[in-house]
Amino acid sequence: MNSGRRPRDPQGRRQAILDAALELVIEVGIARTSHRAIAERAGVPLGSTTYYFPTLPDLVAAALEQAAERVRREIRDLAGKIGDGRDVVGALIWMTGLAVGDRQRMLLEYELYLAAVRNDELRELAGLWLHELRTLLAPLIGAGPAAAVGALLDGVILQAMVTGEAPDPDVLEVALTALVGRSAGKSPGVVTE
Structure with a gap:
């Protein structure tokens, strides 16, 4: 029964x-x-x-760790797009478009950023995207330019979230090309214009 x-x-x-x-x-x-x-x-x-x-912090951290796995997958997808490093700028523009197009995920990531300011336990999770991006880009364009690209994209994505307007791909291309192009001597696989 x-x-x-x-x-x-x-x-x-x-x-x-x-x-x-x-x-x-x-x-x-x-x-x-x-x-x-x-x-x-x-x-x-x-x-x-x-x-x-x-505790609630345990629950929030576990939920955010699950979201962090999505970030790792996206970085692996970006690595596949970058391939041999010839079109780093194109791959970064592609990834930025995906990020801006997924408002829910970006809200989650910026909530995490803000929470990490006050909660040391969340700091590592909050920095995951930047760490993974820098790790991927540093061998191709150098550590300094990789950090600069991360800062640029963070600002571009945050502005898009606030204004509701997608970034201009032409402007983004100019900015990224300037950052990536500075490392051309260190990474011959990078195409600069």
Whole structure:
């Protein structure tokens, strides 16, 4: 006889909690995300959130770590686009377009940035994108230009989030070419114009 109860699915419940946490961080920000709101969104008892994640920072960090895996995949995709380093600028413009086009993800990343200012435990996660980007670009264009490219793209993406306007690809190409072109002597595979 079926009692109407769903079979236990600890991994499914844990994932539902993480998904709900990410949704809420995007919608209301980290500061306004709570165990109660996450439980309600996930459709689980409040005790489930504290069972899997004893503190709210534990829960937020786990949700953001899951989001960080997406960043790692995107950097691997970018590495595939860059290939032999002949079109670093084109690949970076492509990646910037993807980032600007995914407002939800960018809201999550900038929420993480802001939270990391006050929470040392989140700092490593917040810096993941820049670290991965620099690691990918440094062998091709040098460490300094790689850091400058990261700073430029962060600013471009943040401006697009604030204004709601996509960056001008021609302007972005000029700026990136100037940064990447400075390292032409160090990285012969980079094409500069």
